[in-house]
Amino acid sequence: MTRRRRAGIVLAAAAALVAACSSNTAGSGGNATGGTSGTGTAAKVKVAFVYVGPVGDAGWTKKHDDGRKELEAALGDKIQTTFLESVPEGAESEATFERLAREGNKVIFATSFGYMDQMLAVAAKYPDVVFMHATGYKTSANMGTYFGAAEEARYLSGMAAGSATKSNKLGYVAAFPIPEVIRGINAFTLGAQKVNPNVTVDVVWTSTWFNPTTEKEAAQSLLNKGIDVIGQHQDTPGPGEAAEAAGAKWVGYNDDMSRFAPKAWLTAPMWDWGPLYIKTVQDVMAGTWKTGQYYGTMADGLVKLAPVAESVPADVRAAIEDTQKKIISGEFAPFTGPISKQDGSSAYAAGAKATLEELLKMDYFVKGVNGSASGKG
Amino acid sequence: MNLRIRLERRMHQRWWYSLLAPTSAIVAALCVGAVFLAVKGFDPVAVYRALFEASFTSLYGITDSLSVATPLIMTGLAAGIAFRMNLFNIGAEGQLYAGAIAGSWAGIALGKNLPPVLAVTAVLVLSVLGGMLFALPVAAFKAYLGTNEIITSLMLTFVGLYLMRFLIYGSTSFWRDPAVTNFPQGKKIANAAWLPLFGSYRTGWGLVLVVLVAFAVWALVKYTKVGYDMSVVGSSPAAARYAGIPSKRVVLGALLLSGGLGGLAGGVEVASRAHALDPNGLALGLGFSGIVVAALARYHPLGIIVVAVFLGGLRNAGAALQSMPGQRVPAEVSLMLQGAILLFAIGAEIFVRYRLHLVRRPAVTK
Amino acid sequence: MSDNVLPGTTPASSRGVALAARGVTKRFPGVLANADVDFELLQGEVHTLLGENGAGKSTLAAMLCGLYQPDEGQIYRSGKPIRLRSPREGLAHGIGMVHQHFRLIPRFTVAENVILGDPKQSLLMKPGEAERRVGEISERFGLPLDPRAVVSDLTVGQRQRVEIVKVLYRGADVLLLDEPTAVLTPQEAETLFATVRSMTSEGKAVVFISHKLGEVMAVSDRVTVMRAGRVTGEVATKDTSARNLAELMVGRPVEQTVRRGTGQTSATPYLEAHAVRLADAGRNVLDDVTLSVHGGEIVGIAGVAGNGQRELATTLAGITAPTSGSVRVGGVDIGGKGAKAARHAGLTFVPEDRLGTGLVPGLSLTDNMLLTRRRSFFVNRRAARAELAEAIERFEIKAPGTEAEARVLSGGNAQKVLLAREVSDAAKDGDVRALIVSSPTRGLDIGAAEFVRELLHQVRVDGGAVLVISEDLDEVRSLADRIVVLYRGQIVLSGASEELTVEQIGMAMAGVKE
Structure with a gap:
């Protein structure tokens, strides 16, 4: 059963700014007030994490838990963290958030889209607790959101893929037809076309976030068509295993998953949540935390590219390195014109850059992608 | 020497055996759980105390447990009414989805134009009809073609799940909220169609409703011709034929009733908690858990209330166990306890029906 | 204990005791099925266990063949104490039982059914060998059977023969036949009796379980009569009469009455x-x-x-x-x-x-009274309960109470409840x-x-x-x-x-x- 619900942010930067300003008056967290416990020991700030799946040994939840560990390492005795695994999304999660608030947690991170309404409801009841929701779009005085520009790293991973194909046919095992996934596919395609203008990318939708079998089978269906490099948006190494068995190449997601398919492995977009978690908790402790919609980038260190495999030619690796530097410096953005849509019409004229708002609403494929951006077929 | 176990059917089943079975099942499961916890390095007493305190001591804990118990009572009734007739409708899960689909349609389409009482009624009635409609193939195939209802109801569960997902994720259906573009979500039902909660607690009139339904089912089974006919058909089809009870119609009716109760579970979920067709938040396995509830309650409608509250508490405590200071108990443990209880409940059933004899026999009989 | 010839036994006892039970007691929950039972089967004799249903004869037979173990007392085979833990062990001692309900697989042939479950049978079946031996046995004891016939094509009488051959095939020389004539025509029963005699003439011993006095008198050498779990008499057939046996069985004089109608019948x-x-x-x-x-x-x-x-x-x-x-x-x-x-x-x-069919085992007796009655939407149990209470008294029905499940009733009491319901129903309806x-x-x-x-x-x-x-x-x-x-x-x-x-x-x- 699919578990993960994530989405980009819908509000424009201006709206976020308004929200951020209004939150100033609300006054948040406060500086380690020690909660309600009557013990005399130096009160630690309690921080809780709510995960949709088990931590496991790779993938989305694992990266969040790595971030939690970074937080513990950085702030040590001053904090105490709790994490809850496999908390179902939807109505039943509300009790979980309320329990965490009542147990004296001062910051609560939730890492899946489907917690949004429940978290918002509990946030309204506990104005002294800071709620941070990954991938959502609803905010309040004490609830903010966070996510990041994975498309930057996806563009770079596309470059590796474009150089690795012999058939000039790439495939992409896609999760759900939503802007987050669509812009990932587009970025991957644009990156691939950068090093190899002839490539096409075939998309197959699985409607899953975590289902090894389905995703492996989807990858297999692509490989059967003569495709020799597979990209993906789900949390499992299933597509990689299929690629490994078929002697094809593979771009993973979330984490360095090279051990699952060492021969197929090229690279993967990755997350590093640690710095954000540290900064958020520090801000709350200092009383300077403000609500808002955080969209992290490679420049922030939130988004990263996993080490690129040796099988990728040195010149391509150098080009990837170079492009990454330009992205970080702001000199280059993946969605920079000229970009044509799938049907040949122009999306961006030469030199024009996509705005954040446009990226967050992207609902079309660029030229070179085979498949339907509305999820059909 | 090896030991052989011999079962002899009990001639007399005393009434308290039927209480003994689930109680001993729960105690035995907790004991096994305790051993497991101890092996894993936890203090079982502390864990069970935390579990109990989290779910049954504070008003918040109790109301949250009741909130989880509410759909379990309904799905328990859905399973129970069929199972006591030896009709194994294991599709309450799918019927819940169907009820949620129909109920949320009513909540969205009709809710905004109706006063609250009618709007809620519309959601609930439609959800019952949705569940019944979804159980209709199971019921008709079973009654008239003798098709195995276990298979049809299970298959339809997947149909229901994928239909619900399709309506929200796979299409721009009536149920999908067009205002949210970044991730597909269900449209919220009108406020008038919400089953109100008690103050700031998460339980409310939905619980009252399902308890009333449980009593109604109990009265139906115990005091009416319908219930009588169902008992006869369930325990002896030959006797039903002999007595002129129309077995096919009774089977059809019982499975439709079961489906309707499953559908109502979905309607109550939508009206009191989900407030939208939420393919994720509704797919919690509530229908399957209802089978456990019904089995532990030995299909007794009022027993189902008690068992559902107990299992609801167990489920609700999962989060509390994970955040126990010093002893983080994985979520799987509370799930494991549920599974163990079911296993022991089935085992205990044998002890109620049969006497156990240990017979020694030599290893070699030549 | 060695062969212990009881005083008063017939000279035939010189043939030796094939199987005996001494002081055997068996209890079931709430029931004393066998109380201090003695029984002795001589080689080459037909010995009937006679008794009404529930008298304990089937329990005794079950202990003799290894299906049950006695709580007290001892079973002897040819004078040696034995302990049978399963029917298979019984067969190993040459004791085999032919049950009232056949245990045959309809789709298998006679020979296949006979060798099925035989511990001596190797994994690889040899149908030819089995068919030959089945043919031999059936001929020797006057049990005409085609070893290759499929059991589902056989008549009830023929199936019973298969069961007997099955036991003989395993080498049994003590056979227990549980109510064997219940399913047979009088002629088939005669054939069976002939088979029994040919078996005893070869030195095999047969325990014949029955409650039909006529055939008991016809087939057996001796009779052990049981009532309420106890032996009430052991007699040689030649020294007794059917009436005498019936009295031993019931505990009082019995008359088999013939009842006829008045001759006045309805016009239509x-x-x-x-x-x-x-x-x-x-x-x-x-x-x-x-x-x-x-x-x-x-x-x-x-x-x-x-x-x-x-x-x-x-x-x-x-x-x-x-x-x-x-x-x-x-x-x-x-x-x-x-x-x-x-x-x-x-x-x-x-x-x-x-x-x-007539009663629903899982429903209470009160609810069973309602089974064939017209029922309103709300079931009215009060009248049914009163009617049942009256029937319990009038028909002397032994039941734990009006709310007991029907399944606890014995066959006779179930029949009484059923008749109470149907007969009183008949009496109330019109003409x-x-x-x-x-x-x-x-x-x-x-x-x-x-x-x-x-x-x-x-x-x-x-x-x-x-x-x-x-x-x-x-x-x-x-x-x-x-x-x-x-x-x-x-x-x-x-x-x-x-x-x-x-x-x-x-x-x-x-x-x-x-």
Whole structure:
């Protein structure tokens, strides 16, 4: 059963700014007030994490838990963290958030889209607790959101893929037809076309976030068509295993998953949540935390590219390195014109850059992608 | 020497055996759980105390447990009414989805134009009809073609799940909220169609409703011709034929009733908690858990209330166990306890029906 | 303990004791099934265990063959104490039981059934070898069988032979036959007795379990009579009489009464079947059956089990729709219209299968009283409970209470509850009263059977029409004014009881046309 619900942010930067300003008056967290416990020991700030799946040994939840560990390492005795695994999304999660608030947690991170309404409801009841929701779009005085520009790293991973194909046919095992996934596919395609203008990318939708079998089978269906490099948006190494068995190449997601398919492995977009978690908790402790919609980038260190495999030619690796530097410096953005849509019409004229708002609403494929951006077929 | 176990059917089943079975099942499961916890390095007493305190001591804990118990009572009734007739409708899960689909349609389409009482009624009635409609193939195939209802109801569960997902994720259906573009979500039902909660607690009139339904089912089974006919058909089809009870119609009716109760579970979920067709938040396995509830309650409608509250508490405590200071108990443990209880409940059933004899026999009989 | 020849035994005891039980006691929850039972089987003799249902004879037999273990006491084989933990161990000691209910696989051949489960049989079956030995055994003991025949094609009598061959094949020289004649025609029973004699002439010993006095007298050398778990007597057949045995069995003098109607019958029949045909899987289970039962008479249907009796009962009761022909109760056509229509017309029905069809085992006795009654939306149990309480008193029904589950009842008490419901129902409905009773006294002890016969007689005297369907020919003859014999779904013989001889009826039951 699919578990993960994530989405980009819908509000424009201006709206976020308004929200951020209004939150100033609300006054948040406060500086380690020690909660309600009557013990005399130096009160630690309690921080809780709510995960949709088990931590496991790779993938989305694992990266969040790595971030939690970074937080513990950085702030040590001053904090105490709790994490809850496999908390179902939807109505039943509300009790979980309320329990965490009542147990004296001062910051609560939730890492899946489907917690949004429940978290918002509990946030309204506990104005002294800071709620941070990954991938959502609803905010309040004490609830903010966070996510990041994975498309930057996806563009770079596309470059590796474009150089690795012999058939000039790439495939992409896609999760759900939503802007987050669509812009990932587009970025991957644009990156691939950068090093190899002839490539096409075939998309197959699985409607899953975590289902090894389905995703492996989807990858297999692509490989059967003569495709020799597979990209993906789900949390499992299933597509990689299929690629490994078929002697094809593979771009993973979330984490360095090279051990699952060492021969197929090229690279993967990755997350590093640690710095954000540290900064958020520090801000709350200092009383300077403000609500808002955080969209992290490679420049922030939130988004990263996993080490690129040796099988990728040195010149391509150098080009990837170079492009990454330009992205970080702001000199280059993946969605920079000229970009044509799938049907040949122009999306961006030469030199024009996509705005954040446009990226967050992207609902079309660029030229070179085979498949339907509305999820059909 | 090896030991052989011999079962002899009990001639007399005393009434308290039927209480003994689930109680001993729960105690035995907790004991096994305790051993497991101890092996894993936890203090079982502390864990069970935390579990109990989290779910049954504070008003918040109790109301949250009741909130989880509410759909379990309904799905328990859905399973129970069929199972006591030896009709194994294991599709309450799918019927819940169907009820949620129909109920949320009513909540969205009709809710905004109706006063609250009618709007809620519309959601609930439609959800019952949705569940019944979804159980209709199971019921008709079973009654008239003798098709195995276990298979049809299970298959339809997947149909229901994928239909619900399709309506929200796979299409721009009536149920999908067009205002949210970044991730597909269900449209919220009108406020008038919400089953109100008690103050700031998460339980409310939905619980009252399902308890009333449980009593109604109990009265139906115990005091009416319908219930009588169902008992006869369930325990002896030959006797039903002999007595002129129309077995096919009774089977059809019982499975439709079961489906309707499953559908109502979905309607109550939508009206009191989900407030939208939420393919994720509704797919919690509530229908399957209802089978456990019904089995532990030995299909007794009022027993189902008690068992559902107990299992609801167990489920609700999962989060509390994970955040126990010093002893983080994985979520799987509370799930494991549920599974163990079911296993022991089935085992205990044998002890109620049969006497156990240990017979020694030599290893070699030549 | 060595061979311990009891005083007073016949000179035949010099042949040696094949199997014995001394001081055997067996308890079941709430029941003392066997209390300090002594039993002795000599080599080469037929020794009957006689007793009513529940007297403990089946329990004793079960302990002798290894199915149960005694709580106290000891079993001896050829003088040596043995402990049997399973029927397989019993067979290892040469003791085999032929059960009343056959344990054969219908789709297998005779030979395959015989070698199935034989511990000496190797994994690789050798059908040829088995067929040869089965043929040998069946010839030696007068058990004609085709080893290659498929069991589902065999008659009941032939299947019983397979069971006997099975036990002989495993080398048993002590055979226990549990109510072997219950399913046989008188002629088939005669054949069986001949087989038994040929076995004993070869030195095998046979325990014959029965409650039918006539055949006990005919087949056995000695008889051990049991009542209420205890042995009440052990006699040589030549020194006793059927009446004497019946007294030992029941504990008081018994008279087998023959009851007849007054001869005054209703002008029109209450129950009629006209040219009823019932086809099942291309075969006529009932073939052109025409019969009528008038008020004030009992008509008995005789026949060997499986000749259409069950179908006749359900068809006449309106439950099974005839393929062609008509069924009328009081002139109203009820054929295939369901049990309710038939009841409405004045017919009640006591089925052969009491617990499971006539009564619902899992429901309370009170609820069972309601089974064939008209029920309003809210079930009214008060009247049913009162009626049941009255029946319990009047019929001396032994039940833990009105709310006990029907499954706890013994066969006799179940039959009484069933009759209480159906007979009182019949008495309340208008003019037409027709009652169909299948196997009215099967499995009942002598006292209960007498009670049931008297009750049916009373229904007749009161002007009701009664159709009795029974495989027990003695019963049919003692009750019915007219007898109809059913063979393969056809009426092959019909006439007044007085005018038909046992031989005539027996031939008709076997399908032999005069």
